[in-house]
Amino acid sequence: MTETLLELKGLEVTFKTRRGVLKAVDDLSLTVNKGEILGIVGESGAGKSMTGAAIIGLIDPPGRVSKGEIWFEQERMDEHPQQLRGKQISMVFQDPLTSLNPLRTVGDQLVETILAHMYVTKAQARQRAQDGLAEVGIDPDRINAYPHAFSGGMRQRVVIALALATEPKLVIADEPTTALDVSVQAQVLDLLKKLCRERGTSVILITHDMGVMAQTSDRIAVMYAGRLAEIGDTREVLSNPQHPYTQGLMASTPSVDAKSFGSELFQIPGAMPKLDALPPGCAFNPRCSQAHERCRTSRPPMVSGRAACWLMEDAS
Amino acid sequence: MQRFLQSDFFYAFTRSPLAMVSLLVVVLMVLSAVFANFIAPTNPFDPASLNLMNGFTPPMEANMFTGESFLLGTDDQGRDLFSAILFGLRVSLFVGIMAVGLAMVLGVLLGLIAGYVGGWLDTLIMRLADIQMTFPSILIAMLIFGVARGLLPPELREEMAITVLILSIGLSEWVNFARTVRGSTMVEKEKEYVAAARLIGLNRWQIMLRHILPNVLGPVLVIATITLALAIIAEATLSFLGVGAPRTEPSLGTLIRIGQDFLFSGEWWILLFPALTLLALALSVNLFGDWLRDTLNPRLR
Numbered sequence: 001m002t003e004t005l006l007e008l009k010g011l012e013v014t015f016k017t018r019r020g021v022l023k024a025v026d027d028l029s030l031t032v033n034k035g036e037i038l039g040i041v042g043e044s045g046a047g048k049s050m051t052g053a054a055i056i057g058l059i060d061p062p063g064r065v066s067k068g069e070i071w072f073e074q075e076r077m078d079e080h081p082q083q084l085r086g087k088q089i090s091m092v093f094q095d096p097l098t099s100l101n102p103l104r105t106v107g108d109q110l111v112e113t114i115l116a117h118m119y120v121t122k123a124q125a126r127q128r129a130q131d132g133l134a135e136v137g138i139d140p141d142r143i144n145a146y147p148h149a150f151s152g153g154m155r156q157r158v159v160i161a162l163a164l165a166t167e168p169k170l171v172i173a174d175e176p177t178t179a180l181d182v183s184v185q186a187q188v189l190d191l192l193k194k195l196c197r198e199r200g201t202s203v204i205l206i207t208h209d210m211g212v213m214a215q216t217s218d219r220i221a222v223m224y225a226g227r228l229a230e231i232g233d234t235r236e237v238l239s240n241p242q243h244p245y246t247q248g249l250m251a252s253t254p255s256v257d258a259k260s261f262g263s264e265l266f267q268i269p270g271a272m273p274k275l276d277a278l279p280p281g282c283a284f285n286p287r288c289s290q291a292h293e294r295c296r297t298s299r300p301p302m303v304s305g306r307a308a309c310w311l312m313e314d315a316s
Numbered sequence: 317m318q319r320f321l322q323s324d325f326f327y328a329f330t331r332s333p334l335a336m337v338s339l340l341v342v343v344l345m346v347l348s349a350v351f352a353n354f355i356a357p358t359n360p361f362d363p364a365s366l367n368l369m370n371g372f373t374p375p376m377e378a379n380m381f382t383g384e385s386f387l388l389g390t391d392d393q394g395r396d397l398f399s400a401i402l403f404g405l406r407v408s409l410f411v412g413i414m415a416v417g418l419a420m421v422l423g424v425l426l427g428l429i430a431g432y433v434g435g436w437l438d439t440l441i442m443r444l445a446d447i448q449m450t451f452p453s454i455l456i457a458m459l460i461f462g463v464a465r466g467l468l469p470p471e472l473r474e475e476m477a478i479t480v481l482i483l484s485i486g487l488s489e490w491v492n493f494a495r496t497v498r499g500s501t502m503v504e505k506e507k508e509y510v511a512a513a514r515l516i517g518l519n520r521w522q523i524m525l526r527h528i529l530p531n532v533l534g535p536v537l538v539i540a541t542i543t544l545a546l547a548i549i550a551e552a553t554l555s556f557l558g559v560g561a562p563r564t565e566p567s568l569g570t571l572i573r574i575g576q577d578f579l580f581s582g583e584w585w586i587l588l589f590p591a592l593t594l595l596a597l598a599l600s601v602n603l604f605g606d607w608l609r610d611t612l613n614p615r616l617r
Contacts (some may be wrong), residue, residue, distance in 0.1 A: 093512065099507075102531065
């Protein structure tokens with residue numbers, strides 16, 4: 001039996017705005033097992049990043065976690081101080097150009113992070129920093145180099161070293177390859193995956209790239225308008241998507257082969273509704289080709305822990 | 317050092333005669349101010365050494381009573397103007413630099429807090445800055461100067477005159493620093509390295525001082541240079557108006573004020589030489605500041 005590391009119970013993140021309270025994350029429940037890589041996919045504004053920020057405690061006012069619980073190793077994480085969270089959970093940010101302080105050497109930043117969380121001397125921290133750099137394939141002698149001396153891919157590897165420096169149990173990677181060239185994306189992802197597997201570290205991988213997801217994650221969670229649409233094993237979800245939204249996402253992923261050459265790419269009609277104008281019932285119903293009356297009036301529950309869709313309920 | 321000599325910045329410097337000349341003038345003036353007591357033939361701050369008989373000696377001419385001659389002439393007290401200018405330069409530069417230092421520390425700190433913390437603190441600080449912007453800074457300085465002098469016991473007034481001068485100019489010039497730093501801070505705090513710093517549990521002050529501050533200091537250097545020229549002029553203005561440096565320890569402004577009394581009776585040199593010195597100093601600092609701004613601003617390159 002796999003052990004649960006992180007559990008979100010009915011997580012809700014709200015933003016107070018001029019037009020009322022917006023739910024960026026709406027009643028989200030999911031679990032992350034030990035050593036597992038969970039991918040979260042969804043369009044821009046689906047609440048992926050907000051979920052990550054909520055777990056790690058980086059939601060800025062006017063936003064706040066208004067409801068729900070975050071359990072981490074059988075403890076209420078959301079009641080822990082920031083420093084404890086930072087030790088157990090770390091983050092790989094989207095843009096390696098801005099996630100390293102341009103005026104401080106990479107070693108300096110690694111040492112600062114290590115010293116903030118571990119009881120080690122400065123010299124030990126420095127040694128650890130060098131080991132960390134070596135692990136991500138960067139010459140440890142470059143510990144005194146500034147971020148501008150590294151390429152984008154190398155910088156992202158430094159960021160990975162930084163994220164793993166304190167031996168966290170969970171790494172949240174928020175679109176770690178979006179800012180990188182396609183040619184180094186795979187390299188960075190493989191590295192992240194390899195290092196986390198070696199350590200038994202769990203990963204929440206946030207992305208909107210289905211290809212990245214298929215290649216890297218063990219399980220996939222699909223989010224739509226702040227809600228969980230579908231969750232399951234990667235293979236299952238990709239080969240047999242249950243929620244019409246996931247089906248649409250799959251159909252609109254371009255594939256490069258002779259058969260699809262010249263044919264038009266599928267697109268899901270319409271756009272994701274604004275959070276201040278969500279339709280009643282299922283949030284996806286205006287764009288869903290299979291929507292029926294019930295979808296427009298009441299919100300579908302999670303059916304057999306897989307998809308939140310009335311169609312699945314009807315089928316069973 | 318090697319890296320500095322090879323930098324674009326140094327190259328731009330060697331290609332700009334204006335920058336080199338203005339920096340040369342500034343350096344010369346700073347050096348002569350620092351070593352004034354070695355260069356100056358007399359000590360103008362020592363009233364006992366002055367000979368009233370030497371009063372109003374024109375430059376390079378022998379005094380009709382004592383036969384002594386002075387390079388730039390003497391003022392009404394018989395003070396050697398060349399020495400007085402050197403020591404006056406020292407007072408002016410000291411007040412200017414200290415005032416800019418004060419304005420910088422205050423402005424940068426307030427700007428950082430306003431930009432990083434935001435909310436009502438931001439509103440409070442920036443509205444305060446806006447209010448202060450609506451008055452000419454010399455008025456603010458005079459106001460602070462007057463209040464401070466009023467609070468001091470009379471026997472301390474002479475002694476504290478320079479300190480009060482620094483305080484009043486410093487407190488009237490912080491606004492530019494605060495505005496610029498606030499703007500850059502608001503840009504920097506959105507960057508992910510700040511989120512990463514928060515993540516490892518650093519507190520606000522550690523993030524502001526160790527992570528954001530170094531990244532917003534670039535423009536501060538430029539503003540500091542330009543403000544230095546403003547502060548030197550403000551000091552001269554205050555002293556000219558008679559509220560600044562005392563007559564016993566004249567700054568350039570005080571010398572100009574003394575000279576102004578005698579301009580129409582023909583003793584032109586008492587006004588002219590301190591005024592020329594002030595002009596050269598303020599102009600060079602300003603020109604160098606402008607050049608710095610143009611060179612360090614990537615958008616103007």
